[in-house]
Amino acid sequence: MMARAAKIEADTIPGDEPSAFHRRLREVVKVPHHVLDHHPLMAALLKDGVSHDDYGNALAALRGVIALTEAEILRYLGQHPGLFDYASRIKLPALDADLAELQRPPTAPPAAGRRIRNHGELFGTLYTLEGATLGGQFIARHLRKSHPDDLPLRFYLIYGDAVRDRWRAFLDAAQMHCLPAEFPAAAAAAVALFEAIGAHLDRQQADMAVRSMPR
Template identity: 35%
Template sequence: MLRAATRVAHHRLERRLGLPGVLRGLDDYRAVLRGMHGFHAPLEEALQAHPGLRAALPDLTARRKLPGLGADLRDLGAPVPARRAPIPDLATTARALGAAYVVEGATLGGAGISRHVRATLPDPAPQAVRFLAPYGGQTGPMWRRFQEALAAHDDDPDETVGAAQETFAALEDWLETEGVLR
């Protein structure tokens, strides 16, 4: 249900972001990672601090993306941006799960994009893919565990869907503001 309910927002963001095709060089890759950092920093901090989400996802700490994202930026010689995006309301566990769905779902596409970066961009980009492929060979199992947690905590599906849609919209707005979208 969540996938179907967010399909339009997901495809729109994906189309506007244009990955991996827009990654023609290191400057393009740096710009995308800087934009992602500005959004993921406040969102991940809020998700990590959410007690209901911690209970729903016991492996929440292992799902952190910011350390890898910061390391990727440093490897590419780019400063970690200080600007931070506004994020959706995460007042309930259902809403936190909706936002987490967007972040976790991105890891599936990120694996393919990381292969493109490794194959086409010059050094040091091939090593700077921790954000795109944070789970390595565990992407599939991590996604399945997330889906199980989502199904087990399906108390308010309307809130979950609403938060996921708002998260896609907030990410799109932020990346537009940062000049990352086409």
């Protein structure tokens, strides 16, 4: 999911002038984004000869934190009808379908996640998820080269050809609804989600290592 955005400028589309929201968030996530890109489970997806197990491990590890985060987004939006249409962007069913095709059982979500308390935190959380979907196109291209026919890519390619239009629509909504006074909350939420994903991947990697030990 967390593609190496620097490779394709995951949060910038050529010709687009970044909004104030976009500029602020893009700057603050550079370091945590880089750290997550280089997590062993994610970095494995971009190596030559990536295996089915590598891919399944990454998706299985991501599943829990995606489930928890999307549930929290929908909870908050349920209290603010019309603020943003995330129902048409939900990624968990696509992720679960890929895991089922790979014959990998879904993993449980973390015990607890960060609450979304205001519009700033909502759009900061969405920035991380939607930016990762845009950047995930680089991962998908690499996986298609390595495995042209036999890897399910519903999760990474969930928006199809509309991925850039959906990124623009998200940024427009964020600029409209996230006031400058809320930018610090948005930035903190975006960074916190990167860090939460990394911590969850660490736990999943440790669990995988234990399960693979001889008994």
